[in-house]
Amino acid sequence: MKPFAAIIARDVRLALRSGGDWLTLVLFFVMVGIVVPFAIGPDRELLARLSPGIVWIAAFLSSLLGLDRLFRADHEDGTLLLLRAADLPMSLVVLAKVIAHWLLTALPLIAATPLLAVMLAMDMATFLKAVLSLLVGTPALVALGAVGAAVTVTIRRGGLIAPVLILPLAIPVLIFGVGAISTGPGPDQSGTALLLLAAISLIVAALSPLAAALAINSSED
Amino acid sequence: MIDLGPHAVFIVCAYLGVAAAIAALIGWRLVEARRVSARLAELEAGTPRKGTPT
Amino acid sequence: MSIESAPGENWWTRIAHPGQFVAWSRRLVLPLSIATVLLFALGLWFAFFNSPPDYQMGDTVRIMYVHVPTAWLSQFVYGVMAVSAIGTLVWRHPMADVSMKAAAPLGATFTALALYTGALWGRPTWGTFWEWDGRMTSTLVLLLIYLGIIALWRAFDDQLRAARIVAIFTLVGAVNIPIIKFSVDWWATLHQPASVFRLDGPTMPPSILTPLFIMVFAFTFLFLVLHLIGMHTEVRRRRVASLERRLAQKGAA
Numbered sequence: 225m226k227p228f229a230a231i232i233a234r235d236v237r238l239a240l241r242s243g244g245d246w247l248t249l250v251l252f253f254v255m256v257g258i259v260v261p262f263a264i265g266p267d268r269e270l271l272a273r274l275s276p277g278i279v280w281i282a283a284f285l286s287s288l289l290g291l292d293r294l295f296r297a298d299h300e301d302g303t304l305l306l307l308r309a310a311d312l313p314m315s316l317v318v319l320a321k322v323i324a325h326w327l328l329t330a331l332p333l334i335a336a337t338p339l340l341a342v343m344l345a346m347d348m349a350t351f352l353k354a355v356l357s358l359l360v361g362t363p364a365l366v367a368l369g370a371v372g373a374a375v376t377v378t379i380r381r382g383g384l385i386a387p388v389l390i391l392p393l394a395i396p397v398l399i400f401g402v403g404a405i406s407t408g409p410g411p412d413q414s415g416t417a418l419l420l421l422a423a424i425s426l427i428v429a430a431l432s433p434l435a436a437a438l439a440i441n442s443s444e445d
Numbered sequence: 446m447i448d449l450g451p452h453a454v455f456i457v458c459a460y461l462g463v464a465a466a467i468a469a470l471i472g473w474r475l476v477e478a479r480r481v482s483a484r485l486a487e488l489e490a491g492t493p494r495k496g497t498p499t
Numbered sequence: 500m501s502i503e504s505a506p507g508e509n510w511w512t513r514i515a516h517p518g519q520f521v522a523w524s525r526r527l528v529l530p531l532s533i534a535t536v537l538l539f540a541l542g543l544w545f546a547f548f549n550s551p552p553d554y555q556m557g558d559t560v561r562i563m564y565v566h567v568p569t570a571w572l573s574q575f576v577y578g579v580m581a582v583s584a585i586g587t588l589v590w591r592h593p594m595a596d597v598s599m600k601a602a603a604p605l606g607a608t609f610t611a612l613a614l615y616t617g618a619l620w621g622r623p624t625w626g627t628f629w630e631w632d633g634r635m636t637s638t639l640v641l642l643l644i645y646l647g648i649i650a651l652w653r654a655f656d657d658q659l660r661a662a663r664i665v666a667i668f669t670l671v672g673a674v675n676i677p678i679i680k681f682s683v684d685w686w687a688t689l690h691q692p693a694s695v696f697r698l699d700g701p702t703m704p705p706s707i708l709t710p711l712f713i714m715v716f717a718f719t720f721l722f723l724v725l726h727l728i729g730m731h732t733e734v735r736r737r738r739v740a741s742l743e744r745r746l747a748q749k750g751a752a
Contacts, residue, residue: 375668379654388650389668392643393675396682403686420685424678435671438588442663450558452623459562459619463569466612467721470605474725478732485735488742 227312228320235324245293249286250332256282257340268345275344276405279354280361280398282340283333287365288390290329292383294321294373295440304377304440314437322363322370322433330362350405357404357418364397364425367432374436378443396424517734520594524727531724538717545710559623564710566616568718569609573641576606576722580648581673584666594730596662597737599669600652601729605722607645613638633684640679644672658737 239245260278261271271278298304298321307317334355341351371393372386379385403417513519546564580602586595617635618628629635651668655661 371668371671375651375664376654378660378664381654385647385650385654389647392640392647393672393679395640396675396678399682399686420682424682427678431674432671435667439664439667442667443660450552452557452559455619455623456558456561459565459616462615462619463565463612466608466615470608470725474728474732478728478735481732481735481739485739485742488739488746 227310228316231307231312231317231320232324232327235321236327239324239328245290246328246332249290249329250336252289253282253286253333254336254339256285257343261343272345272347272350275341275346275350276354276357276402278344279337279340279358279405280401283330283358283362283401284365284394284398286333287329287362287369288387290325291369291373291386291390292376294325294370295377296373296383299377308441314441315433318370318374318433318436318440319429322367322429325370326363326366330358330366334358334362353405353414357401357421360404360418360422360425361397361401364421364428365394367425367429368394368397370436371432371439374439374443377440397421397428400424514594515590515592517593517597517737521731521734525731528724528727528731531720531727535717535720535724538713538720542710542713542717545713550706550710559620560707562616562620563707564714566613566620567711568715569616570613570638571715572718572722573606573610573613573638575719576602576609577641577645577673577676579726580606580669584669584673587662587666588670596659596666597730597733598726599662599665600658601726601733603645603649603652605725605729607642607649609718609722610638610642610645614642631687633680633687636687637676637680637683640683641676644676648672658740 257278260274264270264274295304298307308314310317312320337355337358338351340346341354346354368390369386372390375389376383376386400417400421404414404421406414513523542564546561550561552558552560580599583595583598583602586592587599614635617638621630621635622628648665648669651665652658652661655664
């Protein structure tokens with residue numbers, strides 16, 4: 225367990241020391257939320273109705289934006305090769321990096337959700353549901369992103385391809401993530417959606433480190 | 446020509462579109478096959494004339 | 500196929516060795532092409548001259564004879580790619596790499612055609628080119644996955660390394676497709692309770708099923724022919740690449 229925690233601690237420390245990348249990501253997340261009202265008009269009712277979708281789109285785009293940094297630096301300076309030689313299986317290394325990445329990129333976004341909630345005229349109940357759904361859903365986004373980052377780690381222009389690969393696969397997360405906040409007209413199914421979102425998150429978090437580790441191992445050969 | 450009813454345009458468009466796409470696929474595969482085979486023959490004959498990486 | 504009856508070791512080298520694979524499968528191309536042409540001729544004759552218009556949809560039912568086969572191929576080709584991906588990852592089978600690469604553009608084309616014919620069918624029957632219903636939406640997502648896979652192939656310079664990476668991604672996609680299908684269905688029923696259209700296979704009259712089956716076979720054979728030709732080209736392309744590399748080394752030395 226110790227090396228596992230050490231990798232998480234190392235990644236978090238490195239990111240915090242090397243400046244405000246995570247702050248930039250939060251800024252981007254909030255900015256997407258700010259830009260939308262300019263695009264669709266300042267109608268509070270409309271904004272409130274669309275807010276679950278807007279919050280999730282913002283989170284979706286921000287998580288794609290930060291993807292490339294998951295493995296690229298470690299690949300370029302050889303850390304990944306060293307980690308392969310470690311006792312820890314590669315899939316656990318990937319899991320540790322995914323957890324660190326989630327702490328660095330998803331948690332700050334969730335912390336910034338109140339800002340969006342105010343600006344998008346969310347009511348209290350919707351806001352709480354949004355936070356809950358982001359908490360449950362973002363691990364799946366980060367874990368899927370890890371597959372995309374691992375698959376493209378040796379490609380120099382991989383930063384562009386990874387989001388294109390991951391976007392269609394992440395559609396279920398988006399559907400159930402928004403569904404867990406509000407399901408529109410008709411009977412309320414947000415509870416079901418939240419459970420399904422949790423199921424997807426668990427499946428993806430369990431399986432994608434294996435796939436990502438396989439990809440890293442076969443591309444570092 | 447048989448009578449296709451009021452929606453003949455859609456039917457004809459569907460079939461023409463599919464035919465065009467399939468023709469393009471077949472053409473692409475054949476052109477590609479010919480080009481690669483020609484290049485291979487050229488290389489195996491040992492007289493590469495063009496495209497030799499330096 | 501007759502290859503199945505050959506003894507194990509021999510059978511394996513015959514599909515695993517690129518040169519031998521091309522040698523024996525080359526002879527299949529011509530008969531398969533002839534079968535494809537005949538099936539298409541028969542299918543089209545049935546589709547236009549020997550099948551009645553549907554009592555509800557009228558003549559637009561004839562679009563189904565190209566729509567259903569392309570939709571079937573859009574999934575079948577992904578299946579072929581997923582099986583090849585397992586071959587690449589588990590047995591490092593060189594022909595599996597080639598098969599994956601040759602299948603991807605075909606799958607993308609057939610998926611795009613399924614969407615195109617679906618839209619042209621939807622306009623007269625539902626009154627709209629595009630409806631966000633479960634089936635169409637998941638086909639669209641499938642198309643996006645195909646395009647992603649093609650982009651991934653093109654991003655690598657070293658095709659041998661690319662194969663394993665693409666294989667991993669193809670399998671990740673294969674695991675995800677059922678989840679996507681389920682979630683999209685859930686989402687679509689949420690927003691529009693009644694399904695607009697159901698294809699109830701067994702209740703279709705035989706006059707429609709006959710041309711449908713023939714066309715499905717015709718399109719499947721077409722895919723097999725194009726896939727084989729693509730695989731042969733890919734084998735040669737790799738040979739060209741290795742010859743060029745050798746030549747460049749000689750030039751540098």
